[in-house]
Amino acid sequence: MPSFDTVLDPNLVEVRNAVDQTTKEIVTRFDFKGTSAKIEIKEKEITVFGDSDFQLDQVRDVLTLKMSKRNVDSRFLDVGKPEKMGGDKVKQVITVKAGIEAELAKKINKLLKDSKIKVTSSIQGDSIRVQGTKRDDLQTAMALIRKEITEAPLSFDNFRD
Secondary structure, three states, X not given: OOEEEEEOOOOHHHHHHHHHHHHHHHHHOHHHOOOOOEEEEEOOEEEEEEOOHHXXXXXXXXXXXXXXXXXXXXXXXXXXXXXXXXXXXXXXXXXXXXXXXXXXXXXXXXHHHHOOOOEEEEEEOXXXXXXXXXXXXXXXXXHHHHHHOOOOOOEEEEEEO
């Protein structure tokens, strides 16, 4: 039976490269000289440090620019609230989303059931398996998911005939 998997899977190598390029730009930029602006990455968590909220915004803008140049969608980033640190310093934790959350998975399942396309979908851990009898139905389901689900950069894997 033809099937495919819907996944939310960022390219973590490119994310790390974008963070490294952002670090290089922060070091060389004139408006960041003498400030505590910096960016760090650990696993799927990016931490941005700065002297003010405005500076955090600037570092985040540089990061999203570097990510877009490396073809990494900025919708993978889940930006947290700025936190005050000692002195006048602030930090912000940005989480890199990987894996479809339960709420989004239920939304996709409901979308496919309501569409009357002859496919079945099931949640399988961090992905959603969509099965159908015809290849055309699966391609129609892919197009529908791409069109309707805009809050996450979903991709499709394991297309089997």
